[in-house]
Amino acid sequence: MNQNLHKVAQLIIAASLQLWTIIHEPVYAASFDCSQANTPREHFICSRPELSELDSQLGRVYQEKKSLLSPQGAQLLQQAERGWLRYVAQICPLNPSTQQHSSLWSPESCLARQYRERLNQLAKVGQTMGPYRFNRIDLYEAKPVSNLSDTTGHTEGFSTKHTAYPQIDNADSDEALAWNKRQVTGLSGMGNCDGDGNYDIDYIIGYANKHLISKATSWGQYCHGTPHGVFSSKTQNFVISPEQRTLKAEDVFAVDEGWKDKLQSLFWEALANQGWMAPENQKEKVESEIKNIVIRPERWLFTDQGLQVTFNAYEGGCYACTPEPVTVGWPKLNPLLRQDSVLP
Numbered sequence: 512m513n514q515n516l517h518k519v520a521q522l523i524i525a526a527s528l529q530l531w532t533i534i535h536e537p538v539y540a541a542s543f544d545c546s547q548a549n550t551p552r553e554h555f556i557c558s559r560p561e562l563s564e565l566d567s568q569l570g571r572v573y574q575e576k577k578s579l580l581s582p583q584g585a586q587l588l589q590q591a592e593r594g595w596l597r598y599v600a601q602i603c604p605l606n607p608s609t610q611q612h613s614s615l616w617s618p619e620s621c622l623a624r625q626y627r628e629r630l631n632q633l634a635k636v637g638q639t640m641g642p643y644r645f646n647r648i649d650l651y652e653a654k655p656v657s658n659l660s661d662t663t664g665h666t667e668g669f670s671t672k673h674t675a676y677p678q679i680d681n682a683d684s685d686e687a688l689a690w691n692k693r694q695v696t697g698l699s700g701m702g703n704c705d706g707d708g709n710y711d712i713d714y715i716i717g718y719a720n721k722h723l724i725s726k727a728t729s730w731g732q733y734c735h736g737t738p739h740g741v742f743s744s745k746t747q748n749f750v751i752s753p754e755q756r757t758l759k760a761e762d763v764f765a766v767d768e769g770w771k772d773k774l775q776s777l778f779w780e781a782l783a784n785q786g787w788m789a790p791e792n793q794k795e796k797v798e799s800e801i802k803n804i805v806i807r808p809e810r811w812l813f814t815d816q817g818l819q820v821t822f823n824a825y826e827g828g829c830y831a832c833t834p835e836p837v838t839v840g841w842p843k844l845n846p847l848l849r850q851d852s853v854l855p
Contacts (some may be wrong), residue, residue, distance in 0.1 A: 555605055559619055565626040572633050579637030584646045584680040588636060591649045598651035601624045602669050613662040621666075632675065640719035643687070646680040649673065652698050656707045656735065663735045665709040670735075672698045674712040677726065686751050690724065693749070704734035718813040722853040723758065724749055725813040727821060739830065743823040745810050750853065758853070760808050765849040771806045773847055777839045778805040778820065785837060790828035797828045813854055817841045 545557035556562045573592060577585045603621035608774050635647045654670040656664075665671070676694045679687045702710040711731040718725040726747045733740030748758035779802065789797040804810055805820050812819040817840040827833040841855055848854070 518675050533766060547570065552600070555618070556622070562622055562626070565623060565630075568763055569626055569630060569633075572630060576633050576636040579644070582678050584678070587646060587648055587678070588854055591647075594651050594686060595629055595649065596652055601820060602653050602671065608670065613667060616626075616662070616667045635677075635716075637680075638716065641717050641718060642721055643724070644680045645716060646678045647675060648695075649675045650698050658707070661707060661735055662732060664707065670707040672701050672710045674698055674701065675714060677716055682825055686755060689755060690749065690751055702732050704732065707735040708739075709733045714846060715812065717819065718815065718854070720853070722750060722752055723762075723813070724751055725758075725811070727812040727819075729821075742823045744821040746809060748811060748813065758808055758811075760806075761849070762853050763849070764847050764852070770847055773805070774806055774839075775802040777843055778802070778837060780840050781837045782834055784837065787827075787834045787837075793828050797832075800826065805855065815855075816846055 529571070543678060545553070545563060548554050549558045556566050573588075577588055580588060580847050599622065603618050605618050607616070607618065632647065632649055638645045650673070653666065653669045656668055656670055659668075661668070674696050676696050678691045678694060682688050682691055696712065701712070702708050709732070713729050715726065715727045715729075717727060724747075726749075727744055728747065729742065730745045731740055731742045750756050750758055750762065760766055760770075764774070779798070780827075782801070789801070801822075804822070806828065812821065817838045819836055819838040821836040822834050824830055824833060
């Protein structure tokens with residue numbers, strides 16, 4: 512009897528502590544009631560219709576996405592949202608230093624851009640593909656530029672870092688948990704600018720079934736003071752079951768002697784159909800480079816529409832010549848697939 516009472520007492524204490532935490536924990540909401548605005552930032556947002564609408568929209572989307580996740584996934588999303596709120600408060604100050612920002616910069620335009628970017632990021636939360644529901648984790652960091660007259664870069668007055676990675680929210684197997692562990696990334700070591708810069712890592716999950724998850728990661732870097740940034744993309748096609756390993760071409764295609772030529776022809780035709788042409792003065796060299804890229808599994812992103820390849824900066828003869836991402840549809844790919852292909 513005494514033991515039972517002791518257990519009940521423990522439960523009551525635990526429940527009380529949990530309630531105290533809920534009541535006293537600082538509120539980190541993505542939106543707020545303008546009738547109760549009590550900080551300069553809240554009044555600033557409420558006094559501008561566009562920002563007020565974006566803030567309300569973000570609040571709705573955040574709550575909708577959070578409701579799709581497991582308790583653990585919702586907690587991870589909340590942590591990411593708190594990080595974003597701190598980041599935005601830092602890079603979009605209401606009273607910026609006149610040395611830090613050009614005449615074209617304003618806290619209103621800065622906030623509006625950050626709201627729109629966050630809405631795009633949240634769109635990937637709760638995505639369901641195959642047997643998996645995916646969460647999205649975002650990390651942010653900003654520090655003032657070393658040269659206060661520097662108004663270049665994507666975020667005036669600041670060097671910034673952003674990275675994002677996916678997690679299977681409903682991971683209930685060793686394979687799914689192992690995949691989650693492989694995705695985790697951080698902000699340390701990002702970028703190699705000599706001075707200030709902006710760094711961004713993002714991802715797309717193109718396709719998932721019980722055997723495979725196909726993910727593309729994009730990397731962007733802009734070193735302040737340079738004419739333009741650079742970008743690249745790589746894919747991770749990971750066989751998750753029955754064994755965990757990187758996808759091989761023979762997992763998808765019947766790799767006879769002619770499969771490479773056929774795939775190269777399909778991609779070259781698709782590039783021509785979307786209007787891309789190799790520079791006239793280096794046609795043969797660029798064609799050879801492009802055709803070598805499209806047959807490499809580490810450049811493939813599988814989607815519901817087909818097989819997509821994204822090209823990096825200068826892969827096309829020059830910076831401005833880089834082709835847009837190109838997709839060959841499943842109807843054209845089907846004749847090349849092996850009978851027991853892991854896709855589609």
